[in-house]
Amino acid sequence: MKIAGFYDESISNGLGWRAVLFVSGCPHHCPGCHNQEAQDFNYGSEFNKQEILDRIKENSILKGITISGGEPLCKENIPEVLDFIKDVKKIRPEFNVWCYSGYTLEQLLGRNDEVTNKCLDEIDVLVDGQFVQSKKDPTLKFKGSSNQRIIDLKPTLKTHKFIEYKL
Ligand code: SF4
Incomplete structure (x- = not known):
């Protein structure tokens, strides 16, 4: 997997x-698309998991990690994304995990795929759905267009009812 970038600290990609x-x-x-160059699977640099884990490990300001893109949950990226989230939780078990995906939750669950389901189990907040230009709204917090949902994923998966994450 290649990565388009990594921020050590951000307050604009999740709470x-x-x-x-x-x-x-x-x-x-x-x-x-806000990040057009990241649509290319060959864009950016090789994902050096250990280097990023080392950068996260000692940073006491951090409350969590956000996985964005590009598309973290496409079939090409999801195995490494799952492996990375698991390793992050080993070194920072208190972290909450946000993930941005152009797929809707219904599409992801509809795959009936083990890796996808395991990955969803590791995510606390899923911001789902493609960016839709006609629904773009710059006043929205942590999402680009009004069709996207900020999903409190654990209770949503448990109850099978969409529960919005309270900001
Ligand atoms: S889901 Fe859409 S907006 Fe997000 S990176 Fe892909 S093309 Fe861009």
Whole structure:
């Protein structure tokens, strides 16, 4: 997997101070994409998991990690994303995990795929759905267009009812 970037500390990619990993490669090609170069699976640099884990490990300001892109949950990226989240939780068990995906939760669950389901189990907050230019709203917090949802994933998976994450 290649990555388009990594922020050691950010407050604009989820609630609280967070490390942010931007993976490369996205099959959605949304018009008006905020990160067009990251649609290319070969864009950026090789993912050096250990180096990023080392950068996260001692940073006491951080409350969590956000995985963005590109598309973290496409079939090409999801195995390494799952492996990375598991390793992050080993060194920072208190972290909460946000993930941005162009897939809706229903599409992800509809895959009936073990890796996808395991990955969803590791995520606390899923911001789902493609960016839709006609629904773009710059006043929205932590999402680009109004069709996207900020999902409190654990209770949503438990109850099978969409529960919005309270900001
Ligand atoms: S899902 Fe995100 S990264 Fe992919 S094309 Fe759409 S806006 Fe760009």
